[in-house]
Structure formats: C-alpha cells, structure tokens
Amino acid sequence: MSSREIAVQRKTKETDISLTLNLDGGTIDISTGLPFFDHILTAMTFHGEIGVNLKARGDLEVDPHHLVEDTGLVLGTALGQTVTTYGAVKRFAHTVIPMDEALSEITLDVCGRPYLVYDADYPQEYSGQFQMALLKEFFAALSNAAEMTIHANCRYGDNSHHMAESLFKALGKAIKISYNLTSSEKIMSTKGRL
Numbered sequence: 001m002s003s004r005e006i007a008v009q010r011k012t013k014e015t016d017i018s019l020t021l022n023l024d025g026g027t028i029d030i031s032t033g034l035p036f037f038d039h040i041l042t043a044m045t046f047h048g049e050i051g052v053n054l055k056a057r058g059d060l061e062v063d064p065h066h067l068v069e070d071t072g073l074v075l076g077t078a079l080g081q082t083v084t085t086y087g088a089v090k091r092f093a094h095t096v097i098p099m100d101e102a103l104s105e106i107t108l109d110v111c112g113r114p115y116l117v118y119d120a121d122y123p124q125e126y127s128g129q130f131q132m133a134l135l136k137e138f139f140a141a142l143s144n145a146a147e148m149t150i151h152a153n154c155r156y157g158d159n160s161h162h163m164a165e166s167l168f169k170a171l172g173k174a175i176k177i178s179y180n181l182t183s184s185e186k187i188m189s190t191k192g193r194l
C-alpha cells in the first residue's frame with residue numbers, strides 16, 4: 001500500500017498555514033480557528049479517507065475570507081505536489097452525496113487546467129458564525145492551485161449546513177477517486193501529457 005505524504009507551509013502577513021496531506025489515509029487533525037470550517041473539512045477528509053494535519057491561523061479579525069481562501073490554496077498546492085512527486089493519477093471522479101434533504105454533486109478532472117463551475121444557493125447566509133459565500137473562494141483557490149477542473153453543484157436543500165456538509169463529503173470522496181494512482185504510471189491523456 002502506498003503512502004503519498006506531502007507537507008506544505010505558507011506564511012503571509014494575512015495567514016500562517018501548515019499542512020501535511022496523505023491521500024492514502026492516516027489520522028485527521030484540523031484546526032483553523034473557524035469551527036464550522038473545521039467541521040466540513042473533517043467530514044471531507046474522513047469520508048475521503050485522506051490523512052491530514054492542518055493548522056491554519058489568520059487575520060480573522062479582518063475577515064475569515066483570507067484564511068478560507070488560503071486554506072484552499074494550500075490544499076490545492078499539496079494535491080498538485082502529490083502528482084508531481086508520486087506520479088500519474090486517474091484524473092476523473094463524479095460523486096453525489098445526500099445529507100437529509102440536501103443533495104450535492106462534485107465532478108473533478110485533474111487535468112492541469114484550473115476551472116471552477118460552482119452552483120450553490122444557500123438559503124441561510126450563515127451556518128453558526130460561518131458565512132456560506134466564503135466556500136466559493138475556497139473552491140476557486142483549490143481549483144487554481146491544484147490546476148484541476150471542479151464542477152461543484154449543490155442541487156437542492158433547505159439547510160445551508162446540510163448543503164455544505166454534503167458538498168464537502170462529495171469533494172473528499174471525489175478527490176480520493178481522481179487522485180488514485182494509475183496502473184504502471186500511465187499518463188491519462190491521449191496527448192501523452194496533461
């Protein structure tokens with residue numbers, strides 16, 4: 001069984017983030033200072049069976065925006081480095097996950113081209129203290145840094161917490177599938193490169 005561990009550190013005047021990611025599994029320890037964000041990131045990695053140690057601190061007194069966006073950047077950077085360090089991956093995944101009345105869908109292509117289609121119409125603007133609009137910034141940063149196409153669709157739901165949680169569970173499972181190693185390190189493109 002493989003163990004593809006990658007460590008990424010990123011420190012700016014706005015945020016200070018350290019991440020260890022292992023797509024082949026491991027323990028999960030996530031602390032961002034934003035309890036709802038911790039909750040959905042934990043759901044994502046638990047259901048994706050992804051090992052993660054994430055410590056993120058930022059200028060929350062300004063706006064949690066920087067921290068959420070930069071966490072997406074660091075996670076995306078680690079995913080990109082997983083490919084360059086450990087070899088070619090399967091590329092595609094499509095997952096659909098319910099949570100009670102909510103249904104969310106993620107479609108991924110780890111293709112070297114960042115593109116985000118994001119469609120989630122949250123009925124409540126906040127879950128706890130967390131502003132739902134920030135999640136689009138996370139997905140945009142993740143797509144850019146990992147150079148991956150993401151279609152994130154929350155198809156329906158009445159409860160913003162359920163919608164976001166199902167979306168992140170779908171993301172975790174899709175990451176797990178699309179980043180599976182290919183057999184004999186074959187590049188999954190008819191062009192011969194991504």
Ligand SMILES: [Mn+2]
Pocket residue numbers: 039161165
């Ligand atoms: Mn929950």
